[in-house]
Amino acid sequence: MKTALITGITGQDGLYLSELLHDKGYKVFGLVQGQNNPKGESLARTHPFVEILSGNLLDLSSLMRAVADSEPDEVYNLGAVSFVAYSWQNARLTSDVTGAGVLNMLEAVRFYRDRSGKDVRFYQASSSEMFGKVQQVPQCESTLLWPRSPYGVAKVYGHYMTINYRESYDMHASSGILFNHESPRRGPEFVTRKVSQAVARIHLGLQSGITLGNLDAKRDWGFAGDYVRAMWLMLQQDTADDYVIATGETHSIKELLDVAFDEVGVSDWERYVSTDPRFMRPAEVDLLIGDATKARKVLGWEPEVDFDSLIRMMVRHDLDVQTAAAAATNP
Numbered sequence: 400m401k402t403a404l405i406t407g408i409t410g411q412d413g414l415y416l417s418e419l420l421h422d423k424g425y426k427v428f429g430l431v432q433g434q435n436n437p438k439g440e441s442l443a444r445t446h447p448f449v450e451i452l453s454g455n456l457l458d459l460s461s462l463m464r465a466v467a468d469s470e471p472d473e474v475y476n477l478g479a480v481s482f483v484a485y486s487w488q489n490a491r492l493t494s495d496v497t498g499a500g501v502l503n504m505l506e507a508v509r510f511y512r513d514r515s516g517k518d519v520r521f522y523q524a525s526s527s528e529m530f531g532k533v534q535q536v537p538q539c540e541s542t543l544l545w546p547r548s549p550y551g552v553a554k555v556y557g558h559y560m561t562i563n564y565r566e567s568y569d570m571h572a573s574s575g576i577l578f579n580h581e582s583p584r585r586g587p588e589f590v591t592r593k594v595s596q597a598v599a600r601i602h603l604g605l606q607s608g609i610t611l612g613n614l615d616a617k618r619d620w621g622f623a624g625d626y627v628r629a630m631w632l633m634l635q636q637d638t639a640d641d642y643v644i645a646t647g648e649t650h651s652i653k654e655l656l657d658v659a660f661d662e663v664g665v666s667d668w669e670r671y672v673s674t675d676p677r678f679m680r681p682a683e684v685d686l687l688i689g690d691a692t693k694a695r696k697v698l699g700w701e702p703e704v705d706f707d708s709l710i711r712m713m714v715r716h717d718l719d720v721q722t723a724a725a726a727a728t729n730p
C-alpha cells in the first residue's frame with residue numbers, strides 16, 4: 400500500500416485528490432492548518448479515511464513532523480493562499496504561504512528522504528496565473544512567465560524552487576502548471592461558483608441579481624476531478640518533469656454567463672448582471688489558453704468534462720443546495 404501526504408486537503412483539489420488516491424488503495428494523510436479549523440472537522444466527517452495531521456506551510460517544524468509521521472511515498476503540495484484578488488490585499492502573507500511555503504515543504508521532504516533513504520516523490524501545484532501577461536498563445540511549458548499578481552509571483556517562486564530542488568538534490572519533484580479548474584466544490588469567491596450560486600438563487604427567487612468585475616477576461620476552464628488525475632499521473636513517471644494541464648479551449652466571463660443562465664432557461668441575462676470596479680483587478684490576466692500536448696503524449700492524460708457540462712453541473716448542484724437550504728429555513 401502506498402502512502403500519500405496532501406497539503407491543502409480541505410480545499411477543492413485536496414478533496415478530489417484524496418478520493419482518487421483512496422480509491423487506488425493509498426493510505427492518505429492530510430495536513431490541516433489552524434486550531435479547531437472547522438474545515439478539519441468537516442473533512443473528518445465526509446472523508447473518514449483521511450488521517451489528519453496538524454501543520455502550517457509557514458512552520459517548517461510542523462511540516463517536518465508531518466512528513467516523519469506519515470512516512471509518505473508521495474507528497475502533494477496543494478496548500479496555498481489561492482484567491483488572486485485577495486493576494487493584492489495580503490501580498491506578504493501570499494508570498495510567505497504560496498511562495499516560501501513551497502520551499503518549507505521541499506526542505507521537509509529532502510530532510511526526511513536523506514535521513515530515511517526513502518525515495519519520496521513531490522508534486523507542486525503551479526498555476527497558469529504564472530503566464531499572466533501572456534507572451535505566447537496558447538501557453539505551454541516553455542512559455543516565458545510574466546506574472547501579474549502577488550499570487551502569480553509567489554507561484555513562480557514555488558515553481559522555480561521545485562525545479563531547483565529537482566536539479567540540485569536529484570529529487571523526484573514535478574510541477575503541474577494547471578489552468579483554472581472548477582467544480583461544485585469550488586470556493587464561492589471564484590467567478591464560476593459565484594455565478595453558479597447566484598444563478599441558482601435568482602432562479603429560486605432568493606436573489607435579484609449579481610455584481611461582477613471584468614466580463615471580457617478569458618479563461619481555459621476544466622473540471623477539478625480531471626485535473627487531480629493529472630497530478631497523480633505525474634508522480635507515476637520514472638522521471639520528474641513539468642506539465643501544462645489545460646483543455647485547450649478558452650471562454651469569456653460572458654460565455655460563462657450564457658451557459659449558466661441557459662441552464663435555468665434565461666437567455667437575456669444582462670438584466671440580472673451589473674459590474675462594479677471593486678471587482679476589477681489592479682492588473683488583469685486577459686487571456687489564458689493552455690497547450691497540454693506534452694501531458695497528453697507523455698502522461699496519456701485527457702480531460703473528460705467539457706466547459707458546457709462543467710458549468711451546468713455547477714448550476715444544478717447549487718440549485719439542489721439552495722433548494723435544500725430554503726426548505727430547511729421554511730419547513
Ligand code: NAP
Nearest residue numbers: 407409410411412432455456477478479481524526579580
Ligand atoms: P483552495 O480550495 O483555495 O485550497 C487551498 C488549501 O490551502 C486549503 O486547504 C487551505 O486550508 C490550505 N492552506 C491555506 N493556507 C495554508 C497554510 N498556511 N498552511 C497550510 N495549508 C494552507 O485551492 P484549490 O483550488 O484546491 O487549489 C489547490 C492548489 O492548486 C493551490 O495551491 C492553488 O493555488 C493551485 N491551483 C489552483 C488552480 C485552480 O484553478 N483551482 C489552478 C492552478 C493552481 P484552509 O481551508 O484551512 O484555509
Ligand code: F7E
Nearest residue numbers: 481483526527528578579588589590591611612613616678
Ligand atoms: O477569476 C474575472 C477575474 O477569481 C477568473 C485560482 O484558482 O485560477 C484561479 O484564479 C476571472 C478573472 O480565478 C469577477 O477578473 C470577473 O479574470 O475565478 P477567478 P483566477 O483569478 O483565474 C488560477 C489558475 C489559480 O491558480 C488561482 O488559484 O474572472 N472576474 N468578475 C471575476 N472574478 C471573481 N473572482 N469575481 C468576480 O466578481
